Amino acid sequence: MGVSDSYERGRDLLVEDPIRAVIVVAFVILVFDLARQLAVGATQFSELAVLLKDGLMRGLFFGLAGIGLSMTYSILNFANFSHGDLITGGAFGGMAVTYLIAGGFGAQASIGSLILVGTGGSVFGADLGIGVATSPVAVLVGVLASGIIAILLALFIDRVAYKPVRDRSGITLLITSIGVAFALRYLILFVFGGARRGVTQSGAVPTTTVPMIDGTLNINLHEASLLAVSVLLMLGLHLLLQRTRLGKAMRAMADNEDLARITGIPTERVVRYTWIIGAGLAGIAGYMFVIWNGTLHWFQGWILLLPIFAAVILGGIGSIYGAIVGGLVIGLTMSISVVWLPSGLSRAAAFFIMITVLLVRPKGIFSGRATA
Secondary structure, three states: OOHHHHHHHHHHHHHHOHHHHHHHHHHHHHHHHHHHHHHHOOOOHHHHHHHHHHHHHHHHHHHHHHHHHHHHHHHHOOOOOOHHHHHHHHHHHHHHHHHHHHOOOOOOOOHHHHHOOOHHHOOOHHHHOOOOOOOHHHHHHHHHHHHHHHHHHHHHHHHHHHHHHOOOOHHHHHHHHHHHHHHHHHHHHHHHOOOOEEOOOHHHOOEEEEEOOOOEEEEEHHHHHHHHHHHHHHHHHHHHHHHOHHHHHHHHHHHOHHHHHHOOOOHHHHHHHHHHHHHHHHHHHHHHHHHHHOEEOOOHHHHHHHHHHHHHHHHOOOOHHHHHHHHHHHHHHHHHHHHOOOHHHHHHHHHHHHHHHHHHOOOOOOOOOOOO
16 A cells, blocks of 8 residues: 555545544554653663553453443343442452461461451451462462352342342333442441451562563562463353353343243343353452452442443443453553553543543444343
């Protein structure tokens, strides 16, 4: 393609779609500015690598947690505002089991303080040596427990709160989910207390050093664990959706619930498995985020819910693959934006990217495709 052809295409784009043209120009300017900063040393390659790694970790969490939110919307037709508190509940439940095992079932501290995850400073994760390397069995069982506890919470909430109003409008379900979110959040506060607590032994995490042009990049075992767990669960979900009868039933119900009922698909069973899969992934995502981040508090899921919603909307609400891609975009944007903006504006940058993409693709990156 010659220069004249590129000029003609650029002019046509500017005339036919000026918003898209402005976005493309702004993106090109940012790329060139980043290259300039790397060339003059204003930003080092090792610093950029750290930002990319941090963004990838956040993006994996947003994507994994966003899958359940997207499934709830596509199959149950409502935005579940209690999803963030399911993440917190799963994280606390999994960490309680981890504390109990790492504490020798009462050998190192009282069973009550272990189950309550050291409420009131009664015991600390660093004292128990909690970490993927230092207490692998406790962490592995904690991962499983976080998913199971989140599933049990979701099934109980569905039976008590959502099922009685499921045949009403989506607004009714949405408002109900807000009430459930507050109830669950303050129940967690009542049981575990309001203090932010460190739950891992950060200094003992094995680290691999990767040499860079102007420095090094450190990758620790907790980061590698988050990557491995997220990728395996996403791959497993892909196989379930594409290769199993349950996955096909989920996709059919997401496309047309009435037609699914007529053709004999057990919709109530699909709804139950939607909660099981979505809540299980949310609980595990919350637990792995805590292992990576090292801290836990009662409103953690609520704070993270907005970026998760942004990821789901950006990817195309109702699309599981869109939630994954949207999560990665939001996570990377939050990290890399600090090259140009103060760190306090990283969330604003992520939402700005979401709005910008929606201006070009109003239904999201995956154009609102259904569950698969």
